[in-house]
Amino acid sequence: MPRTAMTLSALVTATGLLFALSACQPNDQSGAKDDGTISVTSTDDKCEVSATEASSGTLRFDVKNDGSKVTEFYLLGEDGLRIVGEVENIAPGLNRTLTVSAPEGKYFTACKPGMVGDGIRGDFTVTKGEAGDQADAQDSQLKDQATSQYASYVKDQAEQLLSGTKEFAQAYKNGDDDKARELYAPVRMHWERIEPVAESFGDLDPKLDLREADLEDGQKWTGWHRIEKDLWPPATGYTALAQKDRDALADQLVTDTQTLHDRTRDMTFTADQLSNGAKELLDEVATGKVTGEEETWSHTDLWDFQANVDGARIAYEDLSPLLKKRDTELDSTLKTRFKDLQKLLDQYKEGDGFVTYDKLSKDDVKKLSDAVNALSEPLSTVTDKVVE
């Protein structure tokens, strides 16, 4: 259950910060290091930037806080308002790096010791580099395209999850256990596909997806896995739930899913949330599904497995046009590894679904685990390529 998933704070885009223009003495222009890194020293009353000019493309600012207050560093557009890039929360004594992609133009650098006020500004110029500005503009378009496609995907999955959950809950309430068992895994796939998004709502995730082993003493157990145990009860020592408990659980499941659905209506994403989300989905597979820990009673782990992989693949495919430009080799590696993993998963298909986890041999599980690791490792490097 990753808690590092897309945090809510990261979903809020920083816009509209007002900076009054304040002139600052321009620094020496030849201060960039050999690798192009520009160093910035922020103190309580100064913002020393080692260069005031750079050529367009990827810029790296290495910001050191030599002051006594928490500081921030910004690269602002010509209007002094638009934030091109920012790095926050640089505590006294620490270093942070800001990497941004900036086309030709006039900019401002700004340190903001104490995180209040206008910031200590300096002029900054980006000259035309070899790559050219057209590329930068195109990248920005590709990024927008990727994130809006992904937002649509999340909305669509949330809709299907809600309608499926309603049907499932009704069957369970009606005592139609065969139907409920039939619906359980396919409906959950919609949840599993967008799991990092769902988990970003820290209040909903434990209500909906907590496993028995994750419970603490005295905690009330609700959600999918509580019903799972009732539908696939252990052979001994289990008392089936009474009708009123069934009703309560089913209604709660629908209510919580409705809340989730509503919250996804106007969510927006950034490119790194897509890549990090994909990585987290594969982490889920590696720690929960490969080991058969997710679906203790129904053993439908491979449905979840497939859904996690689906969700990761969609995020990757949305980012792929951008990634291809930034790192062709990584893009093609990922394409191959997704294909390899899918091919392996396909071997366990049975009817509309999969064989149950308990049918897998140790050797089968090992092969799946290897394929997940083979994909996860390169997938974890995507964020660095698309974040700028």
Next chain:
Amino acid sequence: MNEAPRDEHPTTTRRGFSRRALLGTGAGALAVGAGLGVAGPPAVAALQDTLGDRAPDDVVDFHGEHQAGIVTPAQDRLCFASLNVLTKDRDELIGLLKDWTAACRRITQGLDVTETGFDGGSEYAPPQDTGEAHDLSAAHLTVTVGFGRSLFQDSSGRDRFGLKSRLPEGLVELPHFPGDKLEDARTGGDLCIQACADDPQVAVHAVHNLIRMGFGVVSTRWMQLGFGRTSSTSTEQATPRNLFGFKDGTANLKAEDASAIQDHVWVTDDSWLRGGTYLVARRIRMILETWDRESLTGQEKIIGRTKGSGAPLSGGEEFTPVDLGMMGSGNQPIVPEDSHVRLAHPDTNDGVQMLRRGYNYADGTDTVGNMDVGLFFIAMVKDPATGFVPIQKKLARQDALSEYLRHTGSGLFAVPPGVSQDAADYLGRPLFEA
């Protein structure tokens, strides 16, 4: 660890005198059998003679008000064993503790387990010492023994050895913590032995020989090797890095801070456990495969410190106190709410601190080839009910790090006070004879 140039100087090591060299001085009439014999009064005096004033500087005294291996600067290697007591005879159990005490007095000084040693006895009898540490130095060996709850009463509450009324209050049944995946074969036990040394072979030799002495009286339940201490327990030690690559134990209690040790480690009530402590052991698997895929910023936010210097995210350098109140952008705490440092910090735990003394472990792989590696967590606390349970509950529930951790083993032991130079004294005597 031990890089003795054995070819040239087969009887000494870089760190000090070997067992062979010490035995060469030949003094002392020791009558400790490998079986159930009891050390007589001359034992300690004889040992002193053996060592004379040549006591090498890599010996940690086994004797004292408290057992060694608690506030002793953490050595680099661990061999830990948990045992079940088989006998129903209280005297037999006491006999074993006396034998262990006699053996510990010797091996912590770099000597064989008995004077007859590993090759001095009859050629027709098995050697009394198993021999694998014979040419090695004492390597700062400490042996620390503890008693589990199940020694006092069995699972159905029945008294064992007439000790039930003496069950210490703090020796509770640890609750199930969220996310626990405890394996029976790595959990619990009636007795524990913690052997720490600079050299793994010396630590293993200690446990090996104590187990051997106990056959028929005890049986080994589980055993754990550890390497690379994961905490510094002295201000003289640099903070080591754990397998996540982060400095660990920066804010640990330090032996030099006598009043904090008094407040948080030693039992100070009037029970038989006075001068002792509680040892909490947790085998915590670290899921390195997924951790390694987390970005640098992500890792630092989970821990609450920078990876490089180990400075808290609130700034400064490694030993700068964490400023939990410092706010960052968006009026969010700069040390995240779910970061390990914040959740484990005394300020968020009613001032509770523990003396951590854990080790890394690497036990091969699981069935799919993922590394079974992690932290063998050991903490010494004055009262587990206040000093461990609440904080572990909180970490299991909220710590962002929990996603990368899996608790697979667990043990809680009451560690009796230390043993005096008096040859009649033995490990756990206040429990049995008060």
